[in-house]
Amino acid sequence: MKTLYLIPARGGSKGVPKKNIKNLNGKPLINYTIDVARLLAQDNDICVSTDCDEIISFVNDYGLVVPFKRPEYLSDDKSGTYEVLLHAVNYFADRGKYYDNIMLLQPTSPFRTEQHLKDVFSAYTSDLDMVVSVSQSHQNPYFNLFEENLSGFLEKSKDGYFESRQEAPKVYAYNGSMYLINVNSLILRPLHKFEKIKKYVMDDIHSLDIDTPLDWAICETIIREGYIKHENS
Known part of the structure; x- marks a missing residue:
């Protein structure tokens, strides 16, 4: 099974300007993801897809x-x-390099570890469309998520009467950290039309995704206060 490790890193960022190359605990954010990919892959199977010359320069300087x-x-x-995924697949295919799957790694998730990656690969089989990392949602459509009806009143998003959120069916949210994608499935249909998707559950801290200045401050605090011992920080 041949895997392409794809790191998408667009230059524009409205929430945290230049966040992909901004230092988190003294290290450019994108380097956290490059480092964890390098624990499992050779450099020629790791691809940073970016539109930004500055990011290209940073990554090239990192070797x-x-x-x-x-x-x-x-x-x-x-x-x-x-x-973006199809562009990368086609780029390598045009050069005679074919991959069975893609491990999509967003650079905004700095706390994933080598073990997380290995666990996702262990959960993957070739008959699946994708294995995706998730976190258990604290908001639940059976309990405390609501939609506005035609009369302008709030009603629960899904039918069900539960005394507490813990009694309601568990629901999960993609955490943006890892997507192990079957290339054959990708060629046939976009990700939102995948049907055979298996989850990999991560805890809240390792699931953190940086989208806002508050997210950034939380990640800095986690590192500084030693809430996790992360091999790439």
């Missing part, structure tokens, strides 16, 4: 060759992950 600069049509706010 990882960026194989291409992402084209402009895949570089704005409306660019989808599906198109």
